[in-house]
Amino acid sequence: xxxxxxxxxxxxxxxxxxxxxxxxxxxxxxxxxxxxxxxxxxxxxxxxxxxxxxxxxxxxxxxxxxxxxxxxxxxxxxxxxxxxxxxxxxxxxxxxxxxxxxxxxxxxxxxxxxx
Amino acid sequence: xxxxxxxxxxxxxxxxxxxxxxxxxxxxxxxxxxxxxxxxxxxxxxxxxxxxxxxxxxxxxxxxxxxxxxxxxxxxxxxxxxxxxxxxxxxxxxxxxxxxxxxxxxxxxxxxxxx
Numbered sequence: 012x013x014x015x016x017x018x019x020x021x022x023x024x025x026x027x028x029x030x031x032x033x034x035x036x037x038x039x040x041x042x043x044x045x046x047x048x049x050x051x052x053x054x055x056x057x058x059x060x061x062x063x064x065x066x067x068x069x070x071x072x073x074x075x076x077x078x079x080x081x082x083x084x085x086x087x088x089x090x091x092x093x094x095x096x097x098x099x100x101x102x103x104x105x106x107x108x109x110x111x112x113x114x115x116x117x118x119x120x121x122x123x124x125x126x
Numbered sequence: 127x128x129x130x131x132x133x134x135x136x137x138x139x140x141x142x143x144x145x146x147x148x149x150x151x152x153x154x155x156x157x158x159x160x161x162x163x164x165x166x167x168x169x170x171x172x173x174x175x176x177x178x179x180x181x182x183x184x185x186x187x188x189x190x191x192x193x194x195x196x197x198x199x200x201x202x203x204x205x206x207x208x209x210x211x212x213x214x215x216x217x218x219x220x221x222x223x224x225x226x227x228x229x230x231x232x233x234x235x236x237x238x239x240x241x
Contacts, residue, residue: 044227052169056216056232063227100167106227111181112157112220114230116169 015105017117024093025125031078032120036102041065043107045079045086046114051099059101062086069111090122098124129133129153130233132217139207140238147202147236149217157181158200159230160192168230169216176222207240212237 014037024030036045039043047059062070062079067078074094078087102116132153139145151158159174159182174182175194189205204211217233 046229048232054214054235054237056218056235058127058229058231061229064129108227111174111176112222112228112230113174114169114172119167 015115015117017101017103017120019120020118021121021123023123023125024090024097026093026095028093030118030122031033032090032101032103032122034088034117036086036103036105036115038059038084038107040080040107043105045077046104046106047075047077047086047088048102048104048116049097049099050119052118056102056108060088063069064123077080082101095124095126098122128216129168130219130231131207132175132215132233132236134236135234136237136239138241139202140150140241141207141209143207144203145207145238146204147215147217147238149200149202151198151217151219151231151233153219153221153231154232155219155221157220158194159220160200160202161216161218161232162186163214163216163235165213172202209240212238212240219236221241 016035020086043064045062050059060072074091100119104114133148157176158201160172163169178194191203191240193201219231220228220230
């Protein structure tokens with residue numbers, strides 16, 4: 012079974028500081044994709060960043076970057092210069108090849124940004 | 127313009143009723159999905175359709191029936207609603223999705239409350 016684990020149900024960060032959200036996954040595949048989605052109180056699921064497993068370079072999107080450790084099956088999200096608008100639930104997702112683009116989501120991490 | 131839209135946003139109904147949730151995407155994508163997010167925020171896929179053909183059909187009660195009149199629409203019909211059906215239902219779409227790992231774009235969600 013495909014599993015995605017987010018071990019931090021809740022995290023908090025001071026505004027302008029940096030925070031890292033952890034995600035691990037279980038797979039026997041070598042070619043897969045990983046995603047981080049953000050869900051603010053509005054409930055909208057918003058793509059934050061994605062990573063292809065065959066790419067060794069860590070993906071970055073402005074203040075968001077990942078630390079992808081393939082051997083360790085770890086995919087953490089780093090948010091730099093945290094802003095109040097970053098407060099949300101963050102979900103890690105994994106999709107293997109040949110599965111009809113089925114996403115497996117973690118249980119989420121609730122991020123609070125303290126002014 | 128909204129990329130993936132769902133109606134209604136909120137749905138309150140009595141046990142035993144039949145209800146439908148509609149989803150439309152204007153992204154020109156071939157694949158659409160339905161997810162259920164429970165009270166603990168866990169997201170789980172229910173169905174996916176590629177060009178009106180059922181691709182993913184997870185173990186959900188027969189009371190749930192997806193219908194895709196065309197590739198831009200995927201509606202979810204629920205018969206004989208039960209208390210446990212209360213959740214937020216998300217529609218999503220991706221460009222292809224038949225086997226390629228692609229970003230999924232989510233609708234705003236429909237909060238269903240069964241009394």
